[in-house]
Amino acid sequence: MTEKKDRTDDHVVFIGSKPFMNYVTGVVMQFTTQGAKEVIIKARGKFISKAVDIAEVSTKRFLDKTAEIVEIKTDSEEFQNKEGKQVRVSTIELKLIKK
Amino acid sequence: MTEKKDRTDDHVVFIGSKPFMNYVTGVVMQFTTQGAKEVIIKARGKFISKAVDIAEVSTKRFLDKTAEIVEIKTDSEEFQNKEGKQVRVSTIELKLIKK
Numbered sequence: 001m002t003e004k005k006d007r008t009d010d011h012v013v014f015i016g017s018k019p020f021m022n023y024v025t026g027v028v029m030q031f032t033t034q035g036a037k038e039v040i041i042k043a044r045g046k047f048i049s050k051a052v053d054i055a056e057v058s059t060k061r062f063l064d065k066t067a068e069i070v071e072i073k074t075d076s077e078e079f080q081n082k083e084g085k086q087v088r089v090s091t092i093e094l095k096l097i098k099k
Numbered sequence: 100m101t102e103k104k105d106r107t108d109d110h111v112v113f114i115g116s117k118p119f120m121n122y123v124t125g126v127v128m129q130f131t132t133q134g135a136k137e138v139i140i141k142a143r144g145k146f147i148s149k150a151v152d153i154a155e156v157s158t159k160r161f162l163d164k165t166a167e168i169v170e171i172k173t174d175s176e177e178f179q180n181k182e183g184k185q186v187r188v189s190t191i192e193l194k195l196i197k198k
Binding site: 053 | 144145146147148151152154155156159160168171172173174175187189191193
C-alpha cells in the first residue's frame with residue numbers, strides 16, 4: 001500500500017530555546033525559498049509567547065503583505081514528569097498562509 | 100445623544116503579574132456568578148503564555164463542557180519605551196463563550 005504523506009507536515013516550525021531570529025529566518029525561508037503555501041508554528045508552555053512573537057514578526061516585518069496568520073489553536077497536553085507527577089501544559093499552533 | 104455601551108467590554112480579563120489562580124477564578128466567576136455569555140482574555144508580551152494557560156485551565160478544568168475558546172487573535176503594538184526607542188510587542192485575545 002502506498003503511504004500518502006501529509007504535505008502540511010513538511011512546513012512545521014517547532015519553537016524552543018534557540019535564538020529568536022533563527023526561527024523567524026526559518027519561517028520566512030519556508031515561504032520564500034522553499035515555496036511553502038502554509039507554515040505551522042507550534043510551541044508549548046513558556047515558549048508560547050515566543051511563538052506568537054515569531055509569527056507576528058515573520059508576517060508583519062519580513063513577509064509584509066505576502067503571508068498572514070489565518071488560524072490559531074490552543075490545547076492542553078498531560079504527561080508524567082520525572083517525579084512521576086501528572087503535569088498539564090498548554091500548546092499553541094499558529095497557521096500562516098501565503099496570500 | 101445616548102452613548103451605547105459596548106457590552107462585550109464588560110467581560111474583559113487583562114492578564115498581568117498577579118497570581119495565576121486569581122485570573123482563573125476571575126474568568127470562571129464571570130461565567131458562573133456574573134452570567135457572562137462571553138469573556139475576552141487579553142495579554143501582551145511575556146504574559147501571552149500565561150493567558151493561554153489561564154484560558155485552557157479555566158475552560159478545561161473548571162468550566163468543562165460549559166465554556167470553550169472559540170476565537171484567538173494576535174496582533175502587534177508599537178510604542179516608545181522610556182529611552183525613546185520604538186518598541187514592538189505582541190498581543191493576544193482569546194474569546195471564551197458559554198456553550
